[in-house]
Amino acid sequence: xxxxxxxxxxxxxxxxxxxxxxxxxxxxxxxxxxxxxxxxxxxxxxxxxxxxxxxxxxxxxxxxxxxxxxxxxxxxxxxxxxxxxxxxxxxxxxxxx
Amino acid sequence: xxxxxxxxxxxxxxxxxxxxxxxxxxxxxxxxxxxxxxxxxxxxxxxxxxxxxxxxxxxxxxxxxxxxxxxxxxxxxxxxxxxxxxxxxxxxxxxxxxxxxxxxxxxxxxxxxxxxxxxxxxxxxxxxxxxxxxxxxxxxxxxxxxxxxxxxxxxxxxxxxxxxxxxxxxxxxxxxxxxxxxxxxxxxxxxxxxxxxxxxxxxxxxxxxxxxxxxxxxxxxxxxxxxxxxxxxxxxxxxxxxxxxxxxxxxxxxxxxxxxxxxxxxxxxxxxxxxxxxxxxxxxxxxxxxxxxxxxxxxxxxxxxxxxxxxxxxxxxxxxxxxxxxxxxxxxxxxxxxxxxxxxxxxxxxxxxxxxxxxxxxxxxxxxxxxxxxxxxxxxxxxxxxxxxxxxxxxxxxxxxxxxxxxxxxxxxxxxxxxxxxxxxxxxxxxxxxxxxxxxxxxxxxxxxxxxxxxxxxxxxxxxxxxxxxxxxxxxxxxxxxxxxxxxxxxxxxxxxxxxxxxxxxxxxxxxxxxxxxxxxxxxxxxxxxxxxxxxxxxxxxxxxxxxxxxxxxxxxxxxxxxxxxxxxxx
Numbered sequence: 001x002x003x004x005x006x007x008x009x010x011x012x013x014x015x016x017x018x019x020x021x022x023x024x025x026x027x028x029x030x031x032x033x034x035x036x037x038x039x040x041x042x043x044x045x046x047x048x049x050x051x052x053x054x055x056x057x058x059x060x061x062x063x064x065x066x067x068x069x070x071x072x073x074x075x076x077x078x079x080x081x082x083x084x085x086x087x088x089x090x091x092x093x094x095x096x097x
Numbered sequence: 098x099x100x101x102x103x104x105x106x107x108x109x110x111x112x113x114x115x116x117x118x119x120x121x122x123x124x125x126x127x128x129x130x131x132x133x134x135x136x137x138x139x140x141x142x143x144x145x146x147x148x149x150x151x152x153x154x155x156x157x158x159x160x161x162x163x164x165x166x167x168x169x170x171x172x173x174x175x176x177x178x179x180x181x182x183x184x185x186x187x188x189x190x191x192x193x194x195x196x197x198x199x200x201x202x203x204x205x206x207x208x209x210x211x212x213x214x215x216x217x218x219x220x221x222x223x224x225x226x227x228x229x230x231x232x233x234x235x236x237x238x239x240x241x242x243x244x245x246x247x248x249x250x251x252x253x254x255x256x257x258x259x260x261x262x263x264x265x266x267x268x269x270x271x272x273x274x275x276x277x278x279x280x281x282x283x284x285x286x287x288x289x290x291x292x293x294x295x296x297x298x299x300x301x302x303x304x305x306x307x308x309x310x311x312x313x314x315x316x317x318x319x320x321x322x323x324x325x326x327x328x329x330x331x332x333x334x335x336x337x338x339x340x341x342x343x344x345x346x347x348x349x350x351x352x353x354x355x356x357x358x359x360x361x362x363x364x365x366x367x368x369x370x371x372x373x374x375x376x377x378x379x380x381x382x383x384x385x386x387x388x389x390x391x392x393x394x395x396x397x398x399x400x401x402x403x404x405x406x407x408x409x410x411x412x413x414x415x416x417x418x419x420x421x422x423x424x425x426x427x428x429x430x431x432x433x434x435x436x437x438x439x440x441x442x443x444x445x446x447x448x449x450x451x452x453x454x455x456x457x458x459x460x461x462x463x464x465x466x467x468x469x470x471x472x473x474x475x476x477x478x479x480x481x482x483x484x485x486x487x488x489x490x491x492x493x494x495x496x497x498x499x500x501x502x503x504x505x506x507x508x509x510x511x512x513x514x515x516x517x518x519x520x521x522x523x524x525x526x527x528x529x530x531x532x533x534x535x536x537x538x539x540x541x542x543x544x545x546x547x548x549x550x551x552x553x554x555x556x557x558x559x560x561x562x563x564x565x566x567x568x569x570x571x572x573x574x575x576x577x578x579x580x581x582x583x584x585x586x587x588x589x590x591x592x593x594x595x596x597x598x599x600x601x602x603x604x605x606x607x608x609x610x611x612x613x614x615x616x617x618x619x620x621x622x623x624x625x626x627x628x629x630x631x632x633x634x635x636x637x638x639x640x641x642x643x644x645x646x647x648x649x650x651x652x653x654x655x656x657x658x659x660x661x662x663x664x665x666x667x668x
Contacts, residue, residue, distance in 0.1 A: 021218030
């Protein structure tokens, strides 16, 4: 991915929050996939907020995160959710690119 | 609405496992106390079956009686839409208990992109947090299948279902899950296949059209570790929410009394040895125009005159019209209605399921606690022949009234005694059955009344004429002629002839009496004359005797003086 694509992806995202459930296999898998995706489009890992619903259920309640793993991407007032372990990353990449 | 008493006895339902009452009339009796405490219950039903109403009514009741708030997660409709849908119920909008229901919009995931495996840890975390924060007393997951269906594999769905059930058991907060049946009464959504095994209780709600009337039923399909009645039971949804027409466990408990209530019909009280027994179920059957409604009005009016309270249930006719008609024969029913001594309930029977009718009546009885109830005519809602529903409903009504010592009078349209049983089948439940009919004689119709049965009361089996006039209703004195009871003009003509014969007999007797009196007088007169003659003769005889004795004395004296002169002693 070239530099212009990275800048565009970063500019399009206000916040990235992933909701996981401890070290559940699907959560671990989601983190791995997500790290790869962010790296591929040049978003630094520190921009990703990780919420463990088992230790911080209040955050899940505030965000309305019903399933884990799930990724919430905010652009302005709009929030887009991606549910699952991100095995299939095409939709996510298309959204971020 | 709170109803934690047995529908037949008025007593609290018998318990079993630890349960939470739903507050749904009839259901807590059907389930022997409510839904499992600390476990999950699944409500299954087609679209519009009443699942959401059932769930909300239950949690609002709990919030109202115990004060515990509830968590309601809406996976299918927006919370605002659900609130709007139930706003018409007594317990919904504006009710403080309803405000204690915390709604969560669970539709978010439905609009999200799914990219692989996931689980419902977020949902459980949220529920756990809310339970902790609010000390919730109930959890409702409404339309959970919408979320479960996003899971790619059946094994994933089953796993999550058991996780949710385990969560409920761990927190100890009772939960209600609602789920769709395909095609109304069809199979459950596949997401619920495992759910039916994971939960402690399953309640299935159905609706079907019968003879153009939509009727609802529910059945407790499963209730692990608890006594319950698993019969399919009708229910209605009206302004009070869901009410289940549960008939009890088959053991009627009646309040018995030897007290009598006046029938309001002059002569009928005597026939029934004092009137209707309090707590009686009375059936008045008859063809159109035989005065069934009038007998009901007489009963209500006479009872209210005596201080009793009544409920007039009018089907397809307004209570005002019935009261106006009653006024025409001198009854005070209109005034009793105006005073509130007699309450009214009017309904159209055309689209009325029997259970809806009887449940509405039950509510009215609970609200007003009358000692007399008149249903006119009960046959209007019992025309669905050869079905158990109407009969069960009627049996429930009779037991319900008897358990409260309420005297129930129902009228039923019937041409004859046999048909009355076919149409309403209430006659088998009734303690007293009064049959009204027409008797056609001399070109006129006359109303006839007979007491077919009156349990525990010595009563006449005589057919009598029912006479309705401006001064009320009365039974005419039995007038037999030619081997049958005469009625109407025949009775009047026979009465007139009998009166004429009686008059002639009286006149003849009077004449004979006068003749004899004259004869006696004449004889007495003769006897008096003879007595006088006798007395005169006797007096004459006495005088004659006395004169004779004087003459003899004088003669004797004279003879003595002559003798003495002759003997020289006398000069």
